[in-house]
Amino acid sequence: MLIDAFVELLNLWVLVAALAGIVSGIIIGAIPGLGPTMAIALLIPVTFSMEPIPAIVLLLGVYQGAIFGGSISAVLLNVPGTPSSAATAIDGFAMARRGEGGRALRLALYASVFGNIFSCLVLMALAEPLARFALDFGPAEMAMLMLFALLVIVLFGGGSKLDALIMVLVGACAGVVGLDPISGTPRYTFDSFAFENGFQLIPVLIGLFAMSEVLLQAFDSEPLVGDAEVPPLKSSVVRFAELWQMRVTLLLSSTIGTFVGILPGIGSTVPAFMSYNLARSRATDADQFGKGAPEGVAAPEAANNAVTGGALVPTLALGIPGDAVTAVILGAFMLHGLAPGPFLFRDHGLEVYAIFEALLLSSIPTVILGLLFFRIAIHVTRIQPRHLLPAIAILAIFGAFSVNNILFDVWVMLGAGVLGFLFRRSNFPLPPLLIGLILGAPFEQSLRQALLTSGGGYDIFVESPITIGLVALIFLSLAISLTLDLRKARA
Amino acid sequence: MKFTRRSSLALLVGMAIMPVSAMAQQDYPNRPIKIVVPYGAGGTTDISARQMATMAEKILGQPIVVENQPGASGTNAMRTVAAADADGYTLIATTSSPSFVTPALRDVGYDTLSDFIPILNYSGPFHGVVVPADSPYNSLDTLIEGAKSSTVTYGTAGAMGGAHLAFASVAKETGAKLQHVPFDGAAKATAAVLGGHVNAALVPAYRDLVKDGQLRLLGVLDGTKDPDFPDAPTLKEAGLAAEFPSIVGILAPAGTDPTIIAMLESAFTEVASSDDFKTFMTELSQPVRIMSGEELAKTIEENLNAYREIAKDLGN
Known part of the structure; x- marks a missing residue:
């Protein structure tokens, strides 16, 4: 299987897709303010006509490239492209001001690759067994799992819990529009045929993450990056011995990234800061952290790259995405006929393993291109996003239309863009909205399916070992969250 | 006649349209x-x-x-x-x-x-009526009889699909307590019956799972039998007045x-x-x-x- 899958990758198009993805990812990620989620959302429509393997390889390449690109602007300009590289910026920018920007970027690159390889191996080990286990996930189990996922993003997603709760509910309510999943009757469609299909994920995604960015920047008079001087880059090397000294930090951070990634809904910001704090508490020279400690760059980078592999585990095995990016990738999988769940590995094992291997192997071109690019990328960081906004807007419209070839989706995209703009302007987080939209409708369906099979009895939600375990997890996470809040209030 | 820009444009447009409408049938497809x-x-x-x-x-x-x-x-x-x-x-x-x-x-x-x-x-x-291999039902008759004493749940690919409607009319006709559970696509309904979360499912693409011994095929919803499974009757052959061709x-x-x-x-x-x-x-x-x-x-x-x-x- 592994060898057959590898043979699938020996294809010019797969290589071209990987390289194109990584390069465009690094460029988009390096531009301050443009992040991986937007890059992937914009590029999904480009992959419509491609075969599944190169299509997904392209998108994962974009993702990996964009994460690294994001650390370029974080380190050199102190402008994190994504919230998850905010932790990298703390020590990375401090190093850059000392003239060690090149070293910081190399460290970030190697740490990212380490995190990626680690989580990819975990993914390969866990996804298929979990997918087999997925047959045991009936409606009741799925309902409890999704409730847990929604709860986790509200409680531990970082930021205000109330904000996250409101966003999850907005997303879930948007998911109600369309045909009722149980009775098949139209809901909130205003007698319009177009609404019967509900709001499609991809137009909403493009609107929320790409169009809202265009509006946000267009209405923002303050440029994100001034003409601040980029610190000079001295040529430098990172020796293997240095990385070897960091092995424990790298391993711990990757583990945190992968396993927090597996928990649905948290995303990569929380594990990045968790491993930064862990690295600081373990360090002998803890006072160096914040002033340019190399481990302060490596730890969060390893963690935020490891999240992808972890987040893909529940995405592929159960169809429950771990964060905004995997939600986008899930959309891409479905679009290419690779439906997650118990049959994914049976019906499309070859494609899935080829994609895993591509994710693993793409570390090689990421390192090469990353090393080649960061001198060029310094210039990219000076690109003012406003010069790209027209292109992004056009790509967004084109992309939304091309999903179903109907104009309605373009209006949905524009509506989501305006809504996303207003929410971001008022500092509401968007990822919970997306997860609410993705999980809201299936949660409703599973809940009602479970009640149909049990004849209306609620005991079905505490009948099987899986549901009991999930209910226990739900109470445990509520308790943890409450304890943390109490401790914070006392301190 | 004086050729103005407008009239020549009209002429050009006319020339462009005319052959399409006049010769549509003759040179189809062009x-x-x-x-x-x-x-x-x-x-x-x-x-x-x-x-x-x-x-x-x-x-x-x-x-x-x-x-x-x-x-x-x-x-x-x-x-x-x-x-x-x-x-x-x-x-x-x-x-x-x-x-x-x-x-x-x-x-x-x-x-x-x-x-x-x-x-x-x-x-x-072909859409089949399938049950898990360890199910007590081994024919459409026993399924319907069983459903008369206790509720039998069945999954389909979606609400108000042909399979659902066919079984809804079976339920009405026989008085059997058949509870429909709609899923989001046939693959999920198949997974649910394999995992034992519903008692039966009405789904296509059952061939490999039945041959593999994971599911049992009780009958087909179509008007004719599935040539791969000549032993599985149509609903009509089993005495039920419903079909989903x-x-x-x-x-x-x-x-x-x-x-x-x-x-x-x-x-x-x-x-x-x-x-x-x-x-x-x-x-x-x-x-x-x-x-x-x-x-x-x-x-x-x-x-x-x-x-x-x-x-x-x-x-x-």
Whole structure:
């Protein structure tokens, strides 16, 4: 299987897709303010006509490239492209001001690759067994799992819990529009045929993450990056011995990234800061952290790259995405006929393993291109996003239309863009909205399916070992969250 | 006559339009033909339509492009094609649900009988009544009898689909307590029956799972038996007055010239009856079931009426 899958990758198009993805990812990620989620959302429509393997390889390449690109602007300009590289910026920018920007970027690159390889191996080990286990996930189990996922993003997603709760509910309510999943009757469609299909994920995604960015920047008079001087880059090397000294930090951070990634809904910001704090508490020279400690760059980078592999585990095995990016990738999988769940590995094992291997192997071109690019990328960081906004807007419209070839989706995209703009302007987080939209409708369906099979009895939600375990997890996470809040209030 | 810019432009436009309208039937097809598929790329309907298109291109001498317009269980695409020019350049490869199931339930913005001319039927997956291998039910009879004493749950690919309606009428007729549990697609309904979360499922693509011994096939919802499983009766053979015939056919907008329809019917029939196409479909685990345009029209009409009756009973 592994060898057959590898043979699938020996294809010019797969290589071209990987390289194109990584390069465009690094460029988009390096531009301050443009992040991986937007890059992937914009590029999904480009992959419509491609075969599944190169299509997904392209998108994962974009993702990996964009994460690294994001650390370029974080380190050199102190402008994190994504919230998850905010932790990298703390020590990375401090190093850059000392003239060690090149070293910081190399460290970030190697740490990212380490995190990626680690989580990819975990993914390969866990996804298929979990997918087999997925047959045991009936409606009741799925309902409890999704409730847990929604709860986790509200409680531990970082930021205000109330904000996250409101966003999850907005997303879930948007998911109600369309045909009722149980009775098949139209809901909130205003007698319009177009609404019967509900709001499609991809137009909403493009609107929320790409169009809202265009509006946000267009209405923002303050440029994100001034003409601040980029610190000079001295040529430098990172020796293997240095990385070897960091092995424990790298391993711990990757583990945190992968396993927090597996928990649905948290995303990569929380594990990045968790491993930064862990690295600081373990360090002998803890006072160096914040002033340019190399481990302060490596730890969060390893963690935020490891999240992808972890987040893909529940995405592929159960169809429950771990964060905004995997939600986008899930959309891409479905679009290419690779439906997650118990049959994914049976019906499309070859494609899935080829994609895993591509994710693993793409570390090689990421390192090469990353090393080649960061001198060029310094210039990219000076690109003012406003010069790209027209292109992004056009790509967004084109992309939304091309999903179903109907104009309605373009209006949905524009509506989501305006809504996303207003929410971001008022500092509401968007990822919970997306997860609410993705999980809201299936949660409703599973809940009602479970009640149909049990004849209306609620005991079905505490009948099987899986549901009991999930209910226990739900109470445990509520308790943890409450304890943390109490401790914070006392301190 | 003085040639102004405007009049010469009008003349040019006139010249450009005239041959198209006058010679439409004679040199058909003289540009690419579009087949709309009401489902996403990569599904069985899409793959089989693409194969059909590739093979028919050689006969018709023009490229045939397949365009996917998924959503709203196929009714979006049907509405688009119903409104398209009836010139033989826009066709639809459609299935049971948007042709006679959904239109029987609610206003979908088109009438399959008056807005379309069926060209031919070329496939249609068999839908089976399957139960887990360790289920106490080993025939349709025992399933129905069992459902008279305690509720039997069954999963289908979605609410108000053909399979659901067929079993709803069985339940009504026999008084059996059959509880429908709709899933989001046939794959999820199959997973639910494999995991024992529902007692039975009405799904296509059961062949490998039944041969593998994971599921037991009690019967098929179609009007004819699945040739792979001659022991599984149709609902009618088991004494139940319901069926859900599955079609995959090509329709053209109503008003298309009969000579064009005849030309397309002969081209597509030639493809559908070829050995190459059959081999391709077998690999896809799909049967080849050829019906002429006339027969398909009759099937659609009969079922549309039958489903309207069932829907009325269900209180829709």
